[in-house]
């Protein structure tokens with residue numbers, strides 16, 4: 001049976017979200033949400049539209065005010081600025097990608113390296129070596145000098161992931177990484193995420209593509225109306241009646 005207890009499951013988690021509550025005026029978007037992500041672990045946050053998934057990401061990144069709760073990285077309070085988070089090894093991709101028209105693929109990868117000296121090195125040679133490595137890992141070498149606004153959506157999506165990986169994050173937050181991708185691109189994405197996790201990076205992903213999530217995540221946390229309704233191994237969560245009712249049933253019927 002899925003484990004519904006709020007007890008953190010990792011003894012020494014990379015990310016611990018504890019009792020997180022966020023309200024927008026009278027709307028309680030997150031209500032006492034608790035979960036964690038271990039080192040090198042991939043955890044998926046799923047749930048229907050409006051369940052609160054993106055708000056969790058925004059809270060982790062200090063972009064929304066918490067009414068209650070704590071967010072810790074390796075046991076310490078998480079920084080609330082993007083510079084602080086980058087320095088703490090956190091990287092995020094956005095649903096909207098957040099790329100800059102007019103900039104090349106390689107230029108996008110240099111941005112986080114200039115902000116995270118410990119990760120990529122400030123010296124030009126180290127940064128360009130790292131850019132070349134990530135471009136190769138994400139099969140983007142041929143596009144390095146192309147402007148991102150000239151590229152098709154799946155490639156732009158890879159650029160956003162490459163940018164997040166450039167500074168060698170130790171916690172990667174992926175907001176709907178498979179959205180808008182075909183099956184070949186999704187398989188390639190899964191391979192990249194598996195490799196990143198195998199190298200020790202913790203991954204928290206929000207995703208609507210249930211098949212992708214179930215094949216990739218070590219654990220799944222299910223939100224509905226801002227509350228955790230289930231958590232556990234993908235196979236257990238998938239057969240949980242509350243999850244079927246709240247999310248998977250909706251997906252299967254749609």
Ligand SMILES: Nc1ncnc2c1ncn2[C@@H]1O[C@H](COP(=O)(O)OP(=O)(O)OP(=O)(O)O)[C@@H](O)[C@H]1O
Nearest residue numbers: 024027028029047048049050051052053054055056
């Ligand atoms: N800045 C905001 N101001 C007011 N309400 C907000 C704000 N951001 C989110 N909400 C509300 O909070 C709830 C949770 O939204 P959130 O975007 O986190 O859900 P989600 O699970 O990511 O949804 P989706 O799958 O559609 O992206 C929704 O009811 C949403 O309308």
